[in-house]
Amino acid sequence: MNTQTILKAFVEKAVISEEQASIIADYEQKKAFSLHWELRSILYLGIVLFSSGIGVIIYENIDTIGHQVIIASIAAFTAWCFYYTYKHALPYSNEKVSNPKKLADYILLLGCTTFLVLEGYLQFQYNIFGTRYGLAIIIPTLIFFFCAYRFDHKGALSMAITGLASWLGLTVAPLAVLSQNDFTDNRLLATAVILGSILCAFGWASEKRNIKHHFAFTYIFLGGNLAVLAALTGIFSDRAEFIYMLVGLALSVFFIQRARLTQSLIFLLIGVVYGYIILTHFIFSNIVSEDASFVFGTFYFAFTSIGVVFFLLNFKKFLGIKK
Amino acid sequence: MKKAYNETWIENLHILNKAEHWAAKKLLTREQLDQAEKAFPQQFYRPGIFVKIGLFIFTLIACSFASGFISMFIIGDGGQENISVISLFCMAGFLFFLEFLIKKRGLYHSGTDNALLYAALGAAAIPILSLFQDLQVWQFCIIFFAITYAATLRYADLLTAAGSFLILILMLGDMMMKFPIGKAILPFGVMILSALVYLIVKKIKSSYYHDCRKLIEILALATFYLGGNYLVVREGNAMLNDLNLPFAPQIPFAQVFYFFTIGIPVAYIFFGLKKHDRVLLITGLLSLALSVYTYKHYFSPFTPAQELAIAGMAMIVLSAAVIKYLHTPKHGLSDEQEGKRKLANLEAILVAQHLGQTPGEDGNVEFGGGNFGGGGSGETY
Numbered sequence: 153m154n155t156q157t158i159l160k161a162f163v164e165k166a167v168i169s170e171e172q173a174s175i176i177a178d179y180e181q182k183k184a185f186s187l188h189w190e191l192r193s194i195l196y197l198g199i200v201l202f203s204s205g206i207g208v209i210i211y212e213n214i215d216t217i218g219h220q221v222i223i224a225s226i227a228a229f230t231a232w233c234f235y236y237t238y239k240h241a242l243p244y245s246n247e248k249v250s251n252p253k254k255l256a257d258y259i260l261l262l263g264c265t266t267f268l269v270l271e272g273y274l275q276f277q278y279n280i281f282g283t284r285y286g287l288a289i290i291i292p293t294l295i296f297f298f299c300a301y302r303f304d305h306k307g308a309l310s311m312a313i314t315g316l317a318s319w320l321g322l323t324v325a326p327l328a329v330l331s332q333n334d335f336t337d338n339r340l341l342a343t344a345v346i347l348g349s350i351l352c353a354f355g356w357a358s359e360k361r362n363i364k365h366h367f368a369f370t371y372i373f374l375g376g377n378l379a380v381l382a383a384l385t386g387i388f389s390d391r392a393e394f395i396y397m398l399v400g401l402a403l404s405v406f407f408i409q410r411a412r413l414t415q416s417l418i419f420l421l422i423g424v425v426y427g428y429i430i431l432t433h434f435i436f437s438n439i440v441s442e443d444a445s446f447v448f449g450t451f452y453f454a455f456t457s458i459g460v461v462f463f464l465l466n467f468k469k470f471l472g473i474k475k
Numbered sequence: 476m477k478k479a480y481n482e483t484w485i486e487n488l489h490i491l492n493k494a495e496h497w498a499a500k501k502l503l504t505r506e507q508l509d510q511a512e513k514a515f516p517q518q519f520y521r522p523g524i525f526v527k528i529g530l531f532i533f534t535l536i537a538c539s540f541a542s543g544f545i546s547m548f549i550i551g552d553g554g555q556e557n558i559s560v561i562s563l564f565c566m567a568g569f570l571f572f573l574e575f576l577i578k579k580r581g582l583y584h585s586g587t588d589n590a591l592l593y594a595a596l597g598a599a600a601i602p603i604l605s606l607f608q609d610l611q612v613w614q615f616c617i618i619f620f621a622i623t624y625a626a627t628l629r630y631a632d633l634l635t636a637a638g639s640f641l642i643l644i645l646m647l648g649d650m651m652m653k654f655p656i657g658k659a660i661l662p663f664g665v666m667i668l669s670a671l672v673y674l675i676v677k678k679i680k681s682s683y684y685h686d687c688r689k690l691i692e693i694l695a696l697a698t699f700y701l702g703g704n705y706l707v708v709r710e711g712n713a714m715l716n717d718l719n720l721p722f723a724p725q726i727p728f729a730q731v732f733y734f735f736t737i738g739i740p741v742a743y744i745f746f747g748l749k750k751h752d753r754v755l756l757i758t759g760l761l762s763l764a765l766s767v768y769t770y771k772h773y774f775s776p777f778t779p780a781q782e783l784a785i786a787g788m789a790m791i792v793l794s795a796a797v798i799k800y801l802h803t804p805k806h807g808l809s810d811e812q813e814g815k816r817k818l819a820n821l822e823a824i825l826v827a828q829h830l831g832q833t834p835g836e837d838g839n840v841e842f843g844g845g846n847f848g849g850g851g852s853g854e855t856y
Contacts, residue, residue, distance in 0.1 A: 154680075158490050161515075168507055176502050184809035185751040187801065190760065191810060195794040196825075202787025208780035254798055254810070261826065262791070306823035314827050325828045370823050417523040418821075424529055454544050457537035461587055464530045465520065465580060 155180045195258050203265035210273050226270050233263025241303050246363045249304040260299060261307045268292055289319045306370055313351065313374050320347055324374045335385040345386065345399055348379020352406065372410065372419070379403055380426045387433060400430045412471040420467060428460060479574065479629050480519075480583050482683055487515035488583075489682045519583035530586030538569060538594035559602035566598035584632070592630055596622065616646035627687060636687040640672065640694050658715060662732075665702035669695045689754055696743065696758040703735030704762075706769040736766050748808065 159177055163169070168176075206226065213219040237260040240253045251257065271292060274280050281288040293315030300309035317324040320343050323332040335341050355371025358364055380403045386396030407423030410416060435452070439445040463470060491512060498508045522530070542565040549561060573591040582588040603618060610618075623639035626632060644665060651657030651664050673695035679688045701707050709732075713723035726732065743759025746752065771782060801810040 155493070158493055161490065168503065172502075176497055179497075179500070179502060184804040184807050184811065185748065186809050186811050187756075187797070188810050188812045190756065191794045191798050191801075194760070194790050195798075196822075198787045198790030198794060200787070201783045202791060205780050205783030205785070205787055209784055212778065212780060254802075255795055258795075307826040310823045310827035326824060327828055373824060374827060417525040421525040421529045425532070450540055450544050450547065453536055454540035457533045457540065460533040461530055461537060464522070464526055464533070465587070467522070467526065 199258065199262050199265060203262075203269060206266070207269045207272070210269065211276070223270070223273060226266055226273075230263050230266045230270055233259050233266065237263065237299075237303055244302055248364070248366050251303070256303075257305060257307070260303055260305055264292075264296060264299065264308055264311055267295070286319055289315055293319060300367070301364060304364070306367065309367055309370050310374060313370065317347060317378065322347065322378065324378050326374070326377055329378055329381045330385070333382070335382060336389070341382050341386050344382035345379050345396070348375040348377070348382065349399070349403070351375020352379065352403070368414075369416065376403060376407060376419075376422070380407075380422070384426065384429065387430060397430055397434060401427060404430065408471070411467075420464075424460060424464070428456070432456075477629065478631070478683060479577055480631070480683070481517075481581075484517035484519055484581075485583070486682050487517040488519065489685065490515050491517070518581050520581045520585055521583055522585060527584075527586035531590045534587045534590035535594065538565075538590065541565075541568070542594075542598070555605050559605060562598045562601040566595045569595035569598060588630075589632060589634070592626065592632055593634065596626060596635070612649040613646045616642050616649065620646065631684050631687050633686060633690050636690055637694060640691055643672070644668065644698055652715070659727075661715075662702045662708050662711075666699050669699035669702065673699065692754045693758055696755065697762070700735075700739045700743075700758070700762040700765075703732060703739055704765065704769060705729070705732040705736045706765075706772055708732050736769055740766050748806075751807070 155177065159168075206222075210219060210222055210226075213222060237256055240251065240256050242249050242251060271288065275288050293312050296308045296312035296315060299305060300312055314324050321340060322344050323329060325332075333340065333344065335344070351371045352375045355368040355375065358371065359368040380400055383396045383400035383403065387393055387400060404423045404427030407419040408427070411420035411423065432452075436445055436449070439448060494503060494508055494511045497503045498505070503511070542561070545565060545568075546558075546561045549557065549564075569591050573588055573595065576582050576591070577588055599622060600619070603615075607615075607618075620639055620642045623635045623642060626635040627639055647664055647668050648661065651661050657664070673692060676688050676691045676695070705726075709723045709726050712726050740759050740763035743755050743762060745759075747754075747756030747759050767786070771777075775782060777785065798810050801808055804811070
């Protein structure tokens with residue numbers, strides 16, 4: 153099945169005219185090969201590698217004369233990044249703003265990461281924040297929030313959210329929520345649930361109020377993931393099990409509701425998986441006898457998972473999604 | 476082998492994909508696209524990737540507990556024969572549901588059918604492994620190749636396609652390892668087999684196997700490159716000959732492998748750009764990265780941090796330069812964005828995963844120094 157045969161079939165079924173077919177055939181022949189994603193991926197990977205590398209280089213050279221040169225050049229570079237972004241920025245709007253400058257987004261991202269490197273160095277070498285670590289973290293966080301809204305940059309937004317979380321002693325990076333957060337600390341667990349829920353509410357509000365509504369996903373995904381994982385940990389370990397369970401279930405319902413409103417299926421998956429785990433845990437924690445739970449478990453998993461499959465096969469009907 | 480999915484629908488799916496692309500480029504009007512959708516109907520159930528993942532996970536859970544459920548009744552004394560019978564019984568059940576759901580619910584690689592197929596294949600493997608314990612590796616390879624190949628022909632599944640290719644490579648490796656001369660020319664054997672497979676699958680035109688073909692192309696290109704990669708050959712050679720030295724010794728024909736290590740990625744990228752073949756291009760870029768790593772592994776005068784910074788800088792400068800250069804399309808290449816940014820939201824999450832973690836470590840710096848800016852990437856590429 154190639155272009156020619158498709159076009160022929162289109163003409164036969166009277167979808168398009170002969171002339172239009174020849175225009176399309178012509179377009180297909182002359183069509184340029186797009187390197188858009190390859191180039192963007194290399195650029196992004198370059199930024200990640202560069203900022204990781206440069207961060208370590210500073211510490212390696214900390215006692216040599218060269219380090220001041222490195223610092224000065226990084227500072228200059230960071231300043232240039234922000235200047236470039238500022239110069240080419242479009243006016244602020246509550247709507248989505250797409251900058252026609254192709255590299256502007258990446259230069260801002262680069263500026264933000266090198267800013268972190270710079271700040272970390274200044275703290276290390278000159279101890280400018282003393283022991284007020286909170287201050288050292290909240291400054292970049294505020295800057296990133298400002299950049300995210302002013303220059304309409306989701307990347308800066310997620311860096312800002314990460315910063316906000318680490319100000320409270322938490323990690324929101326999706327793959328590190330469980331491994332890097334110390335959820336044995338009850339206070340931290342509660343903080344995580346509250347922060348996550350606030351972020352979700354914030355995302356929801358920014359959509360309702362139509363202030364940068366495309367930021368909603370980032371808020372809800374990062375915040376919701378944090379909150380629901382913390383709630384899950386709470387259910388398994390904490391004394392306030394029942395409260396965590398209610399919060400977790402509420403979040404699951406919220407996620408499924410999101411899926412319905414924005415047709416973002418990742419939320420459907422998250423909601424279903426977490427909801428299933430929470431309910432399953434609740435049911436099994438109430439069965440005391442081990443034999444009973446084994447026999448019941450075989451039935452339970454066999455039938456409920458079929459039920460979930462059935463739900464997912466028909467989720468549009470159940471949730472009333474039209475398309 | 477008769478195909479499991481409705482072929483006309485798959486063809487129509489491809490046609491409509493093409494039509495949507497044209498519509499996005501304003502070559503078709505909205506009405507024409509609607510008309511095309513009517514003229515080329517398809518009724519597959521194809522939810523988004525995340526629902527597919529959910530379907531996949533929950534189907535696997537259902538399969539494993541369903542088989543546990545069945546074995547409660549006929550496990551008997553738990554002997555090998557009994558287990559084999561149960562496996563075959565489960566396999567039949569899984570296959571039945573697979574075919575049933577494909578026919579009735581119009582599944583097409585929707586998660587559930589993938590999971591059922593893998594569950595059936597897994598169930599089929601148990602009796603083979605337990606009843607023919609004395610077979611050689613390559614004999615097992617032949618049996619499993621036959622099974623996965625047949626499954627691929629019928630279901631055009633990506634994992635079985637990849638599996639059958641890798642089993643083929645494993646079989647070649649196992650056979651050649653039996654002879655001293657075979658061990659020595661193993662890299663060339665792998666390269667020749669990969670090249671043959673690549674040339675054969677390149678000839679497949681059917682839309683039914685479109686995705687499988689692409690995947691096998693990628694794998695064949697990758698194994699062809701790995702077969703010729705200096706690092707892989709040198710370290711592999713030391714490993715196969717059980718040399719417990721701190722450094723893998725130099726290999727014979729080193730010049731040839733130097734040439735392959737540099738030449739193959741360059742050739743991939745060149746032909747990828749020339750023939751507008753994305754598979755070649757991306758495999759070429761990845762293999763180029765591995766070639767750089769190979770060079771670094773043996774000859775680099777820099778520390779890992781410096782390498783990261785230099786490599787990152789080079790990538791930034793290079794890609795930025797190319798983006799600027801391709802501002803207007805040149806040489807049949809462009810920087811135009813194709814299609815919607817489907818995963819734009821997830822890209823931002825990626826930033827949180829990779830770049831955002833730094834501030835949290837400010838506090839640690841005082842005490843440990845060390846792991847600054849290590850978000851995700853660390854020492855490795």
